[in-house]
Amino acid sequence: MATKTFYVVQPYVLGKRGALKAGQAREARSAADAERLAQRLSATGAGAIAFSREVDPESDDAEPPILIASYGRVPEGAFEAG
Template sequence: MYLVQTFKQVGRKLVAHPIQAAKTAESAMATAERLAPTRAGVIAFSQEVDVETDTYDEPRVLLRLGNLPPGLME
């Protein structure tokens, strides 16, 4: 699964927008790059999901742009 999370600046806080899904890593990174100029921060990442057991592996960061919450996927 490939995902893009964007954030907006509200005062001193970064507030997350809804996560957007992408079909490929390239598509997730392209979406992140397209959204970056209008957002405080953007992160594109992938995550393996086992639907049978409903378990999620650790996310793998594909791209970070702008300001992101401290410790986000480090």
């Protein structure tokens, strides 16, 4: 079983009435890139999280996500929902 590591950044923006909403998730090349991107996106939005996830492309089995970084405001439990 060969796994692949995916690095993902999930930004959050303020919606109507100040509610946090998920923006467009982005894939990064490495953990360091994901952390930098999350920090940069949090400066222009409400916040962002960066995480990695091991996935077996053949079976679509995935390990639980691993938090790399969290910046700014993110919804409570956002990482657990990822």
